[in-house]
Amino acid sequence: MKIAIISDIHGNLEALDATLKDIAKRKVDKIICLGDIIAKGTHPKECLERIRKKCEIVLQGNCDAHFSIEHKNIEEMPEQEQKRIKWNQSLINKEDREYLLKLPFCYEFYMSGSLVRLFHATPTVNNKAILNVDSIETKYQMFLPSKKTPSQAVADVIIYGHIHHPYMDKIYNKTIINVGSVGNSFDAIRNKNKDSNVLETTKSNYLIIEGEYRSQEYSSDISFQFIKVPYDIDKELEDENLNIEKENYRFELKQDMYNDMTKINENFKKLGIDVDKI
Numbered sequence: 001m002k003i004a005i006i007s008d009i010h011g012n013l014e015a016l017d018a019t020l021k022d023i024a025k026r027k028v029d030k031i032i033c034l035g036d037i038i039a040k041g042t043h044p045k046e047c048l049e050r051i052r053k054k055c056e057i058v059l060q061g062n063c064d065a066h067f068s069i070e071h072k073n074i075e076e077m078p079e080q081e082q083k084r085i086k087w088n089q090s091l092i093n094k095e096d097r098e099y100l101l102k103l104p105f106c107y108e109f110y111m112s113g114s115l116v117r118l119f120h121a122t123p124t125v126n127n128k129a130i131l132n133v134d135s136i137e138t139k140y141q142m143f144l145p146s147k148k149t150p151s152q153a154v155a156d157v158i159i160y161g162h163i164h165h166p167y168m169d170k171i172y173n174k175t176i177i178n179v180g181s182v183g184n185s186f187d188a189i190r191n192k193n194k195d196s197n198v199l200e201t202t203k204s205n206y207l208i209i210e211g212e213y214r215s216q217e218y219s220s221d222i223s224f225q226f227i228k229v230p231y232d233i234d235k236e237l238e239d240e241n242l243n244i245e246k247e248n249y250r251f252e253l254k255q256d257m258y259n260d261m262t263k264i265n266e267n268f269k270k271l272g273i274d275v276d277k278i
């Protein structure tokens with residue numbers, strides 16, 4: 001069984017279509033989406049239609065919830081946030097919002113003997129960033145069950161999105177994987193003196209997991225494949241004038257950096273890492 005796992009499309013239709021084409025070419029049996037279909041790009045509606053048609057399982061990301069829910073206190077929010085919420089909500093309809101609000105939080109299955117658990121950000125909340133450079137103890141917490149996980153077992157493999165930065169690590173004989181982002185990929189650690197070609201990062205990222213589906217036997221193989229798909233960024237930006245955050249969106253897609261790197265660097269500082277010195 002070959003399962004493609006995609007995440008964080010963020011309304012980027014060019015990236016999603018290129019990715020779905022690549023997935024079709026590789027003859028996968030099913031597609032799972034880890035959420036954040038909307039918010040950022042100008043095509044959340046089209047992305048939603050594709051995801052609903054193509055994905056067997058879709059989990060809820062923080063943006064799916066944040067930009068679909070009715071904010072009773074919206075007038076008290078900062079003006080820019082009010083604009084973002086109103087703009088994002090104007091691009092989808094009521095039925096889309098209801099669909100996004102009903103999406104499940106977590107999904108799990110056995111594959112070749114391993115319990116594989118999927119969620120958007122962590123087993124307890126959908127908006128906390130656990131980075132590849134976080135401590136082993138922090139990463140270990142990611143394998144533990146919560147009230148929101150289907151089973152109460154400790155997972156063998158966890159697969160998540162949210163941080164837009166693909167990686168894989170082994171901790172206490174367990175496997176932690178971030179699938180990266182389809183529509184808004186970036187590398188968290190950047191240093192212009194040491195960087196390689198940013199075109200490597202701009203590609204859409206996704207994962208294929210292959211093994212004996214629903215088998216609790218360790219006797220068969222399991223594999224994880226990271227795939228990077230190029231797409232037409234200029235075409236994606238053709239209607240950028242419709243985007244209320246077009247400068248940010250253009251910067252993120254073209255530079256492969258989050259529009260506010262100081263925010264990311266602050267996160268690193270909290271971990272005791274000075275990004276200018278690594």
Ligand SMILES: [Mn+2]
Binds near residue numbers: 036061120126162163
């Ligand atoms: Mn997210």
